[in-house]
Amino acid sequence: MRPGELIASDRGARPGTTTDVAHAWEVLGSVMDPEVPVVSVVDLGIVRGLDWQDGHLHVVVTPTYSGCPATEVIEQDILHALEHAGFAAPQLERRLTPAWTTDWISDDGRERLRAYGIAPPAGSTSKRSLLGEKDDICCPQCGSAHTERLSEFGSTACKALYRCVDCREPFDYFKCI
Secondary structure, eight states: OOOOTTTHHHHHHHOOOHHHHHHHHHTTTTOOOSSSSSSBTTTTTTTEEEEEEEEEEEEEOOSSSTTTTTTTHHHHHHHHHHTTTTTTTOOOOOOSOOOOOGGGGGHHHHHHHHHHHHOOOOOOOOOOOOOGGGOOOOTTTTOOOOOEEEEEOOOTTTTEEETTTTTOEEEEEEEEO
């Protein structure tokens, strides 16, 4: 809750239109993840819904995982971007169920990760790994599938550190969650 909301919660309330919601999606497409600044919150799939409630834009956000240190920064960035775009007192709801999954990352987001040097999640969050099957993690530099995991954790907890055996370059792999 922000200062003044209890006193003036209807400040700027107005009927919303489909154009407003489309504009909000466009605005959110420019809000970048602070840890991977080439993918937007829309590309990551953490914005789960936008609608108009009680005269204000209502945004549903599912964090990548409940302990993600960037969650509050992302939420503030979302609110700031929407307010800067003219949405008065947008309402943000953090929803933890269903839990976020890397399956929600868009195709554009996956390509942006690759171009940035981070291998996007391979496959999906199926139970293949529980059965001993390994995903092919391709090097984002040269495209080789001849890679090896150096560490279960990379630059952040949601990434693992890999190295390409062919080009010898290390890289982060965005783990399937």
